[in-house]
Amino acid sequence: MDWIKIFNNRQEAIERLSTPCLLVMRGRRICLATFNENIFAVQDKCTHNGESLCKGKINYRGEVVCPLHHYRFDLKTGREGEQRSADLECFPVQENEEGIFIGM
Numbered sequence: 001m002d003w004i005k006i007f008n009n010r011q012e013a014i015e016r017l018s019t020p021c022l023l024v025m026r027g028r029r030i031c032l033a034t035f036n037e038n039i040f041a042v043q044d045k046c047t048h049n050g051e052s053l054c055k056g057k058i059n060y061r062g063e064v065v066c067p068l069h070h071y072r073f074d075l076k077t078g079r080e081g082e083q084r085s086a087d088l089e090c091f092p093v094q095e096n097e098e099g100i101f102i103g104m
Contacts, residue, residue: 001092001101001104002103002104003094003101003102003103003104004025004101004102004103004104005098005099005100005101006023006099006100006101006102007098007099007100008100009099009100010037010095010100013034013039013100014034014037015089016023017032017033017034017039019057019088019091020033020053020054020055020056020057020058020064021033021054021104022044022052022054023041023102025102025104026104028043028046028104029043029045029052030042030043030077030091030102031043031044031052031053031054031064033058033064033075034058035058035062035075036062036065039093039095040075040076040090040093041090041091041092041093042073042075042078042088042089042090042091043078043088043089043090046066046068046069046071046085047069047071047080047085047086047087047088048066048068048069048071048080048084048085049066051066051067051068051069053066053069053073053088058075059072061074061081062074062075062076063081064077071084071085073087073088075090076090077090078090080104091103091104
């Protein structure tokens with residue numbers, strides 16, 4: 001697994017991720033989001049109908065909500081809230097003194 005730097009520090013990440021944000025890396029569309037000041041990375045494509053999850057919102061339960069049909073995916077596990085659709089692929093996020101990195 002390669003670790004790729006995406007932010008210089010936590011403050012930069014929190015400021016830039018006030019709403020879900022699209023990251024395109026190695027041909028993959030990734031939705032970056034924060035919840036309770038933790039940073040998460042999941043595939044951007046809703047497994048139900050393919051809509052971009054970056055257009056959605058993060059709810060009070062730490063789920064990204066698809067803007068099209070309101071399917072809810074847990075940011076930690078990728079699991080759809082009512083198990084109506086396949087889980088999202090999740091990407092590990094790691095923070096150290098050099099910055100914040102995503103595992104690819």
